[in-house]
Amino acid sequence: xxxxxxxxxxxxxxxxxxxxxxxxxxxxxxxxxxxxxxxxxxxxxxxxxxxxxxxxxxxxxxxxxxxxxxxxxxxxxxxxxxxxxxxxxxxxxxxxxxxxxxxxxxxxxxxxxxxxxxxxxxxxxxxxxxxxxxxxxxxxxxxxxxxxxxxxxxxxxxxxxxxxxxxxxxxxxxxxxxxxxxxxxxxxxxxxxxxxxxxxxxxxxxxxxxxxxxxxxxxxxxxxxxxxxxxxxxxxxxxxxxxxxxxxxxxxxxxxxxxxxxxxxxxxxxxxxxxxxxxxxxxxxxxxxxxxxxxxxxxxxxxxxxxxxxxxxxxxxxxxxxxxxxxxxxxxxxxxxxxxxxxxxxxxxxxxxxxxxxxxxxxxxxxxxxxxxxxxxxxxxxxxxxxxxxxxxxxxxxxxxxxxxxxxxxxxxxxxxxxxxxxxxxxxxxxxxxxxxxxxxxxxxxxxxxxxxxxxxxxxxxxxxxxxxxxxxxxxxxxxxxxxxxxxxxxxxxxxxxxxxxxxxxxxxxxxxxxxxxxxxxxxxxxxxxxxxxxxxxxxxxxxx
Numbered sequence: 064x065x066x067x068x069x070x071x072x073x074x075x076x077x078x079x080x081x082x083x084x085x086x087x088x089x090x091x092x093x094x095x096x097x098x099x100x101x102x103x104x105x106x107x108x109x110x111x112x113x114x115x116x117x118x119x120x121x122x123x124x125x126x127x128x129x130x131x132x133x134x135x136x137x138x139x140x141x142x143x144x145x146x147x148x149x150x151x152x153x154x155x156x157x158x159x160x161x162x163x164x165x166x167x168x169x170x171x172x173x174x175x176x177x178x179x180x181x182x183x184x185x186x187x188x189x190x191x192x193x194x195x196x197x198x199x200x201x202x203x204x205x206x207x208x209x210x211x212x213x214x215x216x217x218x219x220x221x222x223x224x225x226x227x228x229x230x231x232x233x234x235x236x237x238x239x240x241x242x243x244x245x246x247x248x249x250x251x252x253x254x255x256x257x258x259x260x261x262x263x264x265x266x267x268x269x270x271x272x273x274x275x276x277x278x279x280x281x282x283x284x285x286x287x288x289x290x291x292x293x294x295x296x297x298x299x300x301x302x303x304x305x306x307x308x309x310x311x312x313x314x315x316x317x318x319x320x321x322x323x324x325x326x327x328x329x330x331x332x333x334x335x336x337x338x339x340x341x342x343x344x345x346x347x348x349x350x351x352x353x354x355x356x357x358x359x360x361x362x363x364x365x366x367x368x369x370x371x372x373x374x375x376x377x378x379x380x381x382x383x384x385x386x387x388x389x390x391x392x393x394x395x396x397x398x399x400x401x402x403x404x405x406x407x408x409x410x411x412x413x414x415x416x417x418x419x420x421x422x423x424x425x426x427x428x429x430x431x432x433x434x435x436x437x438x439x440x441x442x443x444x445x446x447x448x449x450x451x452x453x454x455x456x457x458x459x460x461x462x463x464x465x466x467x468x469x470x471x472x473x474x475x476x477x478x479x480x481x482x483x484x485x486x487x488x489x490x491x492x493x494x495x496x497x498x499x500x501x502x503x504x505x506x507x508x509x510x511x512x513x514x515x516x517x518x519x520x521x522x523x524x525x526x527x528x529x530x531x532x533x534x535x536x537x538x539x540x541x542x543x544x545x546x547x548x549x550x551x552x553x554x555x556x557x558x559x560x561x562x563x564x565x566x567x568x569x570x571x572x573x574x575x576x577x578x579x580x581x582x583x584x585x586x587x588x589x590x591x592x593x594x595x596x597x598x599x600x601x602x603x604x605x606x607x608x
Contacts (some may be wrong), residue, residue: 065089065597066568067106069099071115072576075547076122081541086120088568091597093115095564118591119576121542122561123284123569124509125549127458128210128322128404128499130357131278131288132302135270136262137503139593141173143203143366146183149191152203155505156195170217173203174503179362179470186295187212187597189245198603202255206466207360207504211252213245221258230254233384242406249359249381253295261296263581267305272314279316279601281508282590284573286601289322289354299323299334303350316593316600318347320553321402322354326383331395340400342554346567346596351553352402352435355392357383358412361474362468366409368441373476380409397423397432402554402555404435404458410443410479435552437499440467441475441483450494456552457496459486459544461516461536468521468530480531486516487534489543498541499546509545512586513577516541524583538578570599 066088075081075096085102087094095105106112141159146152150174160171178186192201192214200217202512213221225241233250247255262270277285291299299534307314323339325331331353343350359381360364364372367380384392393403403420407413413436420434436450437458450457464484472480488498498516500507511522516536519529529535536544550560559567572592577585592602 065110067102067110067112068115068120068175068570068572069102069112071118071120071572073120073562074542074578076543077561077563086562086570088594088597091568093562093564093566093568096372097569109250112554115572119573120562121571121573122284122546122559123571123593123595124282125285125287125497125502125560126278126283126507126509126542126544126545127497127549127552128460129265129286129288129502129507130290130293130504131274131286131319131502132270132293133208134503134507135274136293137174138270138273139172141171141203142175143173144175144177144206145180146176147180149185149187150497152176152187153191153194155377156192156203156372160196160199169199171196171199171200171201172201174208175206176192176203177206177362177466179466186210186246189214189218189243190398192245200258202259204252207362207364209249209252209359209363209365211247211255213247213255215245217255218245223254223328227254233381247371248363249356249383251448257294257295261294261298264301264305266310267302268314269307271305271309274602274608275315275317278507279593279595280590281510282573282593283317283507283557284507284569284571284593284595285318285549285553287316287320287322287351287549289324291324293319299325303348306348310345311600312464315347316595318349318559318595320349320351320555322351323401324354324356325396326355326392328395331392331399334440335396335399335401341402341564344394346558349553352404353392353396354404354406355384356388357389357416358407358408358409361382361471364474366441367407367412367415368409368475369411369414369443372474373479374473379411382412382415384415386415386418389415390422393419394423394426395431398427402433402435404437406437406438408440410446412439413439413446417453417455419447420453420455424515433552433554438463438501440471441479442485442493443479443482447482447485447492450489451492454495457486457489458499458552459489459492459496460499460505461486461541462500462503462512464519464530465505465511465515468519468526484531485534487536487540490536491542495548496544497552498544508586510577510586510588512545513541514582517585518583522586542577568594570594571601
């Protein structure tokens with residue numbers, strides 16, 4: 064044995080939900096679980112014995128949809144999160160330029176602003192950012208990542224004016240005179256992004272080290288991450304190489320399943336021709352599904368709905384693809400040996416996804432494709448049935464309720480909202496579900512996700528009884544989705560997701576037991592130790608002989 068953990072409350076999350084006192088680890092795997100006496104009988108001369116002092120132990124958390132590299136990139140930008148006014152965003156931008164001594168003419172990037180929080184109750188525009196600086200090109204991305212705003216200097220540099228044609232799959236807003244307001248939605252964002260200087264492989268590795276250290280400190284041992292479109296050059300080969308080098312150098316404290324965003328047919332075909340396909344790699348870094356963004360976000364008004372928005376009756380949002388385009392991408396990837404995961408927030412987008420999944424299977428039947436839809440916010444009875452009938456995995460993001468409960472009903476109306484955000488309903492129907500944070504859109508901390516999933520409240524405790532409280536998850540459901548559910552989503556349920564003999568030794572030790580904590584205490588629970596592959600990557604521990 065390498066390590067024996069004793070005197071803990073070890074919630075294995077196996078099918079019986081067994082709770083044991085001790086667990087033995089050898090060669091990066093769980094060797095045995097049971098009583099303290101049983102595990103100590105396995106002790107050898109060099110075995111480390113760690114007394115957990117009755118702390119709660121869970122399988123390491125597995126976040127089923129993040130933007131890990133984008134999170135790292137965001138840490139180099141102006142942090143607009145939590146700003147309650149446009150003036151505050153402007154001041155943060157000015158301070159950033161001053162503190163970083165950014166030279167005139169160099170780009171200034173920011174992310175995280177949320178117009179729902181602004182006292183002005185409107186989106187940023189070019190003229191707001193002009194107040195930060197007329198001499199720097201500036202691009203600030205909304206919290207949802209589906210809108211960016213550019214200032215006048217950036218528009219000049221990017222050569223965007225009243226005569227510039229609108230892009231396919233997105234739009235930039237114009238005023239009554241036809242002049243761009245600086246707001247770029249969906250695919251239009253890349254009209255700005257492509258002009259921003261790229262980073263190199265060593266920069267990427269530095270960003271990844273920082274955010275993976277953060278993830279490990281939060282008890283996360285696996286992530287399923289969408290990274291390929293983080294930078295304007297969209298160079299997936301360099302990103303893959305960066306991860307593989309970190310793995311080889313022993314600097315991956317978190318296992319990575321890469322969600323491969325490849326929205327153009329020629330780019331997808333080239334990727335497949337290079338030999339990439341789902342499952343390629345090892346237990347530290349593995350190629351995952353094709354990831355497709357089929358619509359935008361509800362807050363940005365770009366989620367694609369079947370019927371117009373209640374508060375904007377002149378739009379249904381943005382469908383990034385036609386049905387034919389989506390069918391072609393999904394079928395091509397399916398035949399090329401890839402799992403498929405689609406971002407779909409609106410009911411119109413989800414309807415298109417289910418059709419494409421059906422057509423892919425008609426073209427090439429497969430017993431267990433594990434198609435998935437991430438976010439799945441605005442649904443109806445038919446779509447809820449489709450998840451079960453087509454065995455599509457629900458990549459739920461319950462943490463989004465923290466923000467969305469304040470605006471969702473006004474956007475789509477009561478009749479649609481009562482059939483939306485139906486995570487408990489989906490589980491009760493027997494749908495496979497995993498949990499994601501969508502970080503940096505929402506918090507990476509699993510305790511924040513567990514809190515919102517089980518209370519249906521925002522961080523302030525509103526509303527008192529929860530937002531549509533019948534959709535609350537139990538703590539067992541939420542933790543299972545965050546461990547075994549996510550392992551299933553990556554075809555890895557046989558090697559991770561529970562604390563059972565033969566599985567990877569990926570474990571988190573918590574300060575308190577979320578199953579027995581009052582709801583206001585859940586977000587205060589902290590990891591005291593994170594073990595991945597049998598190695599302690601984070602936390603304090605006591606060694607006893």
